[in-house]
């Protein structure tokens with residue numbers, strides 16, 4: 001009830017009052033901003049005329065002069081300190097609850113056109129996504145997409161429900177802007193997640209088809225169910241003896257709702273999982289999963305692209321093997337990377353360094369970016385890569401793109417900084433691209449190697 005009121009008349013009244021207030025410092029403006037309204041700009045309320053579109057940037061994120069909801073994102077900054085006082089897993093539950101109920105800001109400003117990217121025949125309005133593990137059970141897809149992410153990846157989902165490792169299993173290292181987790185694929189299982197995705201899919205489709213643009217371009221704007229693009233990340237059960245069967249089951253049930261699928265073989269918290277990254281094992285697995293996906297009936301859109309998510313702790317030989325499998329089997333993409341079992345500086349001397357689990361956040365940035373670079377070279381830039389690990393600013397996202405990523409994802413920085421980070425990152429990334437003379441994200445992909 002309260003949420004409906006907040007989403008409806010109360011919010012409109014509040015926003016209406018603020019509409020006349022000038023937004024942002026206006027440190028920089030782009031003249032080409034009116035080219036193409038992004039998907040986040042829902043049909044209601046009507047967008048200003050092209051002439052009135054005027055991008056400006058400020059330290060709190062991009063602003064569209066006269067537009068209404070930037071303040072809501074900024075307001076979330078005041079809630080973060082409260083979350084930081086709570087147990088990490090409880091705080092996370094609250095965040096999911098808030099996003100699932102719509103108690104989060106909804107981005108109505110279109111993305112800066114320079115951020116648009118076309119991959120797998122789809123148009124992403126911006127390349128910044130939410131990484132797997134945040135919404136493991138697809139409880140809050142709409143709310144999270146509404147924050148302005150270019151895409152959201154749910155999962156990892158396991159075939160059978162499982163509890164994961166005993167708590168506590170998530171540890172904050174706030175000074176280092178890092179997390180150590182050993183969740184161990186806590187998942188409600190494919191039956192529940194499929195049911196949930198099915199219900200949301202229909203709803204999103206009905207609500208959002210009106211806002212998908214009808215371009216003549218061969219790339220489709222947004223995902224299957226509307227402008228928001230949804231990735232589904234599949235895992236295996238801890239006690240399963242047939243990993244391949246687990247992934248195939250995931251594909252059979254979940255792929256109908258996925259704009260892309262991810263085989264996660266890199267979580268450090270499921271015994272034996274990362275062995276699936278070995279050349280022979282990965283080749284067998286990918287072949288069988290591709291076959292499972294392709295034997296299903298697909299509409300004209302075709303089957304969802306299949307990606308593999310890899311660890312940042314692999315040797316050069318491991319990476320060469322993975323690149324060979326990716327090329328030979330025409331894998332659609334790789335996500336680089338999952339959490340690390342290493343403890344790079346300054347974590348090595350941290351009192352929590354000895355906690356078992358995967359490390360994420362800032363200290364993972366260099367390691368994962370180096371792996372990304374190696375993989376970009378090994379795959380000769382021919383396979384789309386999603387850069388993930390330690391991204392906490394638009395500049396970081398830009399570095400990953402220059403290192404070879406077509407899209408990027410984050411988790412830990414979002415957990416620390418909250419929704420306000422997203423518009424801020426988009427503004428910074430747009431600024432970086434413009435500063436260096438790129439006209440699009442695509443132009444900057446792999447720029448470090450040219």
Ligand SMILES: Cc1cc2nc3c(=O)[nH]c(=O)nc-3n(C[C@H](O)[C@H](O)[C@H](O)COP(=O)(O)O)c2cc1C
Pocket residue numbers: 131132133134136155156170179181183185233264267309337338339359360361362364388389390391409410411412413
């Ligand atoms: C608490 C937590 C749970 C995660 N769970 C998953 C998961 O279920 N599946 C997965 O592929 N990655 C999972 N990840 C890894 C993230 O998707 C991401 O690859 C990693 O955290 C690095 O990105 P970051 O530094 O931006 O957090 C998890 C990360 C954290 C912190």
